[in-house]
Amino acid sequence: MSGAPRPLRIWAVSDGRAGIEAQVLGLGEAIARRRPALVAPKRIAWRWGLGRLPWRLIPPAARAGDPIAAPWPDIWIGAGRATLPLSTRILAWSGGKTFVVQAQDPKAPLARFDVVVPPTHDGLSGPNVVPILGAPNRITPETLALAQARFAERLDALPRPRIALIVGGRSKAHDLPADHARRIARDVRTAVERTGGALMVSFTRRTPTAAREAMTAALAGLAGWIWDGAGENPYFAFLAAADAILVTEDSTNLATDAAATGKPVFVLPMKGHSAKLARFHADLAAQGIAAPFAGAFEAPAYAPLAETDRAAQEILLRYDGEP
Incomplete structure (x- = not known):
């Protein structure tokens, strides 16, 4: 009898700023609530002030921060400008085996990613774009x-x-x-x-x-x-x-x-x-x-916003190859 499939390995990649890291961890944790997964945060920095350059001009060898090397994860979730020199290359480095997700509008060719999860108000569209209202978060x-x-x-x-x-x-x-x-x-x-x-x-x-x-x-x-x-x-x-x-x-x-x-x-x-x-x-x-705010605290009830869960479900569908 074969054992249970191993958990998915997910890297949640950011520059470590609280608001950005919360987005990638939120998506990773939402995926893990649907399928066994190990979510590892990865924090990226760039030496010599190179992080201020356009992502195409930043050599990956100038990277600082947590180790980024094979064995590659099953799912890479990046967010923020600092991750782009890596997020845009991980598909090639992994031979297409890593499923690459980028939160926010990457302002980079969408074909470099499997899924992009921008806020709806950015107006981004494309076959691999999954817009959500607001930003991914860790709230449950x-x-x-x-x-x-x-x-x-x-x-x-x-x-x-x-x-x-x-x-x-x-x-x-x-x-x-x-x-x-x-x-x-x-x-x-x-x-x-x-x-x-x-x-x-x-x-x-x-x-x-x-x-x-x-x-x-x-x-x-x-x-x-x-x-x-x-x-x-x-x-x-x-x-x-x-x-x-x-x-x-x-x-x-x-x-x-x-x-x-x-x-x-x-x-x-x-x-x-x-x-x-x-x-x-x-x-x-x-x-x-x-x-x-107009001086009072009463308002009609509404269903809690659950866009992170919706995005996670869509990511898994696409990871599994479903249209």
Whole structure:
């Protein structure tokens, strides 16, 4: 009697930034929920500042970071600019045996990949393109429950409604100057005080220091928890414990994570504008998932966004050779 087939070997490849790594790990873990698989994160860097060059000009020999060598994985999942010098070559290196998936719009010839998983708002199309609303993530009911349990002693004591405020920051299209951050914080504080609830605040690495300090000062004394960056990040726990979630408009990841909970999601404006992100938020609004914050936390119910699972299912179908 033959034994069970070996687990799929999946490499989740990124530059290690939290938001990018979450996308490749999220897709890998979603595949592993459907079929036995071992998901290994791989972090890529480039020596001598070569990572700033167009991917075609970066010699693979200049790579730093985790080992990338045979035996090759069954499935390669890459995301981010740093992975492109490798993602675009792995099909050839593996003799076509590695199934290559690239999250986001690679801005490279689509024929170099077996599947590309971009956000719908990028407008990318092609026979091997599987667009999704938002970005892949690691949110499941189980991950949320486990995260909340780790911080239960502190979170369970907070009055309801519990509001999570997830703050992004500076990007190519957006910024969060201190005066704007202070204004957001005051509006949120007024709304939370009106409900008698609590506020849980998580900043990201992109949040400018001045904005973080301004918001922390404006929210001082309010019931809740402003994470100061020390110790384990309670981000998932905040999403799990929240009755409603506020996110800044600068990030696909933050809004997608919030939408995966099925809880009311409200979007906070920042300085700047992105046409692509505006389309994304319009798509969320059209599906009844998110709305601009207008001082209240009630919203109609919606089904939790499960685009990562849908993409994983499609990847496996194509891996198996099904149309």
